[in-house]
Amino acid sequence: MxxxxxxxxxxxxxxxxxxxxxxxxxxxxxxxxxxxxxxxxxxxxxxxxxxxxxxxxxxxxxxxxxxxxxxxxxxxxxxxxxxxxxxxxxxxxxxxxxxxxxxxxxxxxxxxxxxxxxxxxxxxQADSNPDLQTIQFKDIILDLHLFSVQVRGEIIQLTSKEFQILKLFLSHQSKVFTKEQIYQLIWEDAYLGNENAINVHIRRLREKIEEDPSNPQYIRTVWGIGYKLGV
Known part of the structure; x- marks a missing residue:
């Protein structure tokens, strides 16, 4: 259709x-x-x-x-x-x-x-594995089938980009992603130093999932490199 x-x-x-x-x-x-x-x-x-x-x-x-x-x-x-x-x-x-x-x-x-x-x-359509319905990290539960996120028991509304960024981090819990990698994976486009787009989406995501966005515990900055999940 x-x-x-x-x-x-x-x-x-x-x-x-x-x-x-x-x-x-x-x-x-x-x-x-x-x-x-x-x-x-x-x-x-x-x-x-x-x-x-x-x-x-x-x-x-x-x-x-x-x-x-x-x-x-x-x-x-x-x-x-x-x-x-x-x-x-x-x-x-x-x-x-x-x-x-x-x-x-x-x-x-x-x-x-x-x-x-x-x-x-x-x-x-969620993941290619139909048995995989959720990904969890600490107090975050990401439902791949319902396209929803719970943080500390509360449903959080994310935009599609924010959801994709969070899913990227939760699916690779030990990996550090550069801004270039994030842009190429989420925007599926060549990275031309488009830092504003990434910075704004990370900031908004932190405001929604972190108790203290200025001291993030879930999505942490790796200075000079990019971001990683706060494991």
């Missing part, structure tokens, strides 16, 4: 171009031209991915992103002409999975969309 994408873009010419291309790639595409219209669609329908512009009328993209993340972990790919580091950090900090600057090629967009949907599909 084709994957469903919600495209939220107020420039109708750009929206039509993206919609036409993605439909040729066998995606079902629904369009919204402002934040409020997108919010209504999200209440009525389910989507496998959201393409979200930031500069939207009625409700801007950042506000819509925050509202979506209150109830959903659907992959969100920001597509925006705003290319400052602050905008990227804010978008990733509010829970976006990826950030693509305009103008971009349709080939790059399609690759990012495919990668985001593939990652989520892999984790929803």
């Amino acid at each position: 084709p994957n469903r994408i919600l495209l939220v873009e107020d420039d109708r010419e750009i929206s039509q171009l993206i919609e036409s291309h993605l439909k040729q790639e066998n995606y079902i595409v629904c369009t919204a031209f402002d934040g409020e219209e997108a919010g209504v669609l999200l209440q009525k329908e389910k989507f496998d991915l959201i393409l979200l512009d930031l500069m939207l009328p009625k409700m801007n993209g950042m506000e819509l992103l925050k509202r979506i993340r209150e109830t959903s972990v659907v992959p969100i790919l920001i597509i925006s002409a705003k290319d400052s580091d602050i905008d990227k950090v804010m978008g990733l900090g509010f829970g976006a999975d990826d950030y693509l600057n305009k103008p971009f090629s349709m080939v790059v967009l399609t690759a990012r969309v495919q990668a985001a949907i593939r990652r989520v599909t892999q984790y929803i």
Whole structure:
């Protein structure tokens, strides 16, 4: 069954171009031209991915992103002409999975969309071993089948990227990962010094699972190298 994408873009010419291309790639595409219209669609329908512009009328993209993340972990790919580091950090900090600057090629967009949907599909389908349902480390229980995480008995809502990062560490409990390795494994893309994306996701993950994020016990920094599980 084709994957469903919600495209939220107020420039109708750009929206039509993206919609036409993605439909040729066998995606079902629904369009919204402002934040409020997108919010209504999200209440009525389910989507496998959201393409979200930031500069939207009625409700801007950042506000819509925050509202979506209150109830959903659907992959969100920001597509925006705003290319400052602050905008990227804010978008990733509010829970976006990826950030693509305009103008971009349709080939790059399609690759990012495919990668985001593939990652989520892999984790929803859980592990290739059907008997492996959970991974546990100290007070963390990661359920591969329900795509959920418990920390100290409390259900914690993670974005898809945060879930993937945590699963990476829990699946390799003695391994130190460099930022380059994390980026290549989670983003499935070449690492070009994209430290902001990694730093923001690690910080947000720590805020959700650590009792004291400034003194992390689960995901620890290995100075000059990267990160490891706090074993």
